[in-house]
Amino acid sequence: MKTSGPLSYNEAAQEGLANPCLQRSLRGLQAHYGKGALAAWRSLPDQTMRSRIKARRMQTLAHLDQALEQLANGIRARGGQVFFATTAAEANEYVRDLARKHNVRRVVKGKSMLSAEIGIDAALAADGVEVVETDLGEYIVQQAGSAASHIIAPCIHMDRQQIGHLFAEHLHIPYTDDPPTLTRAARKALRQHLLTADMGLTGCNFGCAETGQITLVSNEGNIRMATTMPRLHVALMGMERIVATLDDQRELLQLLTQGAALQKLSTYVSFVGGPSREGDPDGPDEFHLVIVDNGRSRILADPEFREVLACIRCGACLNICPVYGRIGGHAYGSPYSGPIGAVVTPLLAGINRHADLCKGETLCGACREVCPVANDLPRMLAALRHKLAYGDPGWQVRPHNRFEALCFKAWQRIVGSKVCYEIFLKLFRALQRPFIGPQGMIGRLYGFGGGWTEGRDLQPLASSSFRERWRGVHSKKRGNCAGSAAEGQHDKG
Amino acid sequence: MIKDNQTLFLNRIRAALGNGNDQQDAWQDLLAPTDNTAFQGIPNRGREEQLLLLRQLMDNAGPLHLTVHVCASCDEAANCIAAISRDSKPEFGSTKEIVIHDHPLLQALPLEPLLAKDSIVIHTTSSNNPEVRRHTTNAYIGVTSAAWAIAESATIVQLTRPGQPRSTSLVPSIHIAVLELANMVATLAEAYALISQEPDLDSLVLISGPSKTADIEGSMVQGAHGPRAMHLIVLIAEPVADSRA
DSSP: OSSSSSSSSHHHHHHHHHHHHHHHHHHHHHHIIIHHHHHHTOOOOOOTHHHHHHHHHHHHHTTTHHHHHHHHHHHHHOOOOEEEEEHHHHHHHHHHHHHHHHTOOOEEEOOOHHHHHHHHHHHHHHHOOOOOOSSHHHHHHHHHTTTOOSSSOTTTTTTTHHHHHHHHHOOOOOOOOOOOHHHHHHHHHHHHHHHOOOOEEEEEEEETTTTTTTEEEEEHHHHHHHHHHHSSEEEEEEEEEEEHHHHHHHHHHHHHHHHHHHHOSSEEEEEEEESSOOOOOOSEEEEEEEEOOOTTHHHHHEEEEEEEEGGOOTTTTTTTTTTTHHHGGGOOSSOOHHHHHHHHHHHHHOOOTTTHHHSSHHHHHSSHOOTTTTTOHHHHHHHHHHHHHBBBGGGGOSSHHHHHHHHHHHHHHHHHOHHHHHHHHHHHHHGGGBBBBBTBBOOOOOOOGGGGSSSSOOOOOOSOHHHHHHHHHHHGGGGGGGTTTOOHHHHOO | HHHHHHHHHHHHHHHHTTOOOHHHHHHHHHOOOOTTTOOOOOOOHHHHHHHHHHHHHHHHHHTEEEEEEEEESSSHHHHHHHHHHHHHOSSSSOEEEEEEEOHHHHHHHHHHHHHHHTTOOOOOOOTTTHHHHHHHHOSSSEEOOOOOEETTTEEEEEEEEETTOOGGSSSSSEEEEEEGGEEEEEEHHHHHHHHHTTHHHHHHHOOOOOOEEEETTOOEEOOOOOOOOOOOOOEOOSSSSOOOO
């Protein structure tokens, strides 16, 4: 198994395209969930629901300081502890300290993308703490030494045979490719971990300011286990994952479970507001909420991108995106894949560093249509491209490709002048001739042009342009055809 | 250090938002109930309407693999639990042990004599039971009472209370929840209205069927980490005294 880290966008995309299992799974996923989510939105009894909730999200973000303060106060009032971490390192250090102080040997994790974003596994492992993923898909990916390739279906790039071999090796069971048998084997192994772990580490779907609680959803029950059986529960929360009221939480919850998995409600929706209370025979002795910024305040400050913080991480945009639907999640090189990843990963981890992501998307608009909170991802992808083209000191973006910029400058000159343009056409037509193959396409270019023909053929320039043909056919009728461009109409006349 | 961190963190957000100090009012406005989402109150439903809701819940329960049993009396409900206990085998251990919430409705079920016949042991999860954890881990069945059930999504609401721990509906392989017909509600919004009236509530869970996963090639399997099977027993007996909470 290869990890996604060291591969470039292009290499990982090629690998995804060449993985027949991934291709099959992605087709199934998109046919069912992507289209299903669109249908679900169309059948919402209240058609204003999505835009109304989006407006609430944006209003809440505009008061994020007050919202977070109120949430923290609520949790502290119940004996929970809240830590505000500006960076990933601060969050990791806090959890590490906690683990040391409580002599934690084993941590069970509920699915959390933020935990992958801040790299907490490695931080804990450095202290010799055993960290076990408990979501079945995440567990499989962890055993395989791979990375999640979908927000909701982490091991979508693996087929049952691969998982069968993996379990035969790691769980010492006879090889089988039967999903129920494999699930039972993981259930048995993970039950021991879940019942004996010292710390449960989860994400947070929503924090509610009004009630001072967080909400966690899962279908497997692993998150309930991780928040009930260990003596410590630590929840990692991206600072934007907050709602003002319980009403907001309910409506977002419905959009989340519909968008993610076409469910009316996830199997388990847990509300957690603090540690176990007197008289409760179970639940954690300590509850810690770690609220993480790690670059989010910078997004908040930019009106162009603030909208992306309204995202509820349902993964619906992955299930509809024609690019994600072919290349899979590993190409995105981050826990956040698909269109949302193409926007949020560059903003969190460096626009130049992840320049390929926004350029790889097609701006077709499908993600905007399926997004439960109607995030305009194509607009933000285009804004990122703009920054890459011209640079932006505010975001420390330098022009991504000076040569490309120079070429476009030259092109601007050429198309700006009729004479230059016609000379260019004549020149290129002459130059392209030896490259045109038997199918009438340019199959291969050399030098810097080689990139254009990598993986696709290039259409050659036509032997005469529309303008030239127009001139040839209509040169005598020039006076009559002002304002109309349709050739056929004039033929009749 | 923690307080300093919070101040720095929140100041950074304030700088990002460019807010002045006059924003407090607007935030309070945001917390006020909004007209379009404000809940209109739960209608006072008669028995017939409650039965209609039950019918709707049963329709929605099927696809979730949630088995619903309608019982006319406490005896019938106890027999139903006993039958499930007899017919199923422990998944992890060899002994047949059951954990049951410390709840008046469940204590009223004449279970002990029925289960004793099959030498099935019952443990109550009362606050003064120091071995709840061990009992729960050993049990193959957990019996709980549901505060409410939601018809539109076949969901039960379980509130964590002294003597009613969260692990009872989670750790044993089979979960049986018991509900009185009067506690059926139609929608999630109705359930939330009831939840928000609960004073001092910090832990609750909404459960819609047994635990499940589709992580291996999208193939749906019941029983990932929580119960493999879930039963909901609905008591439709005409209440002798008003037992509504």
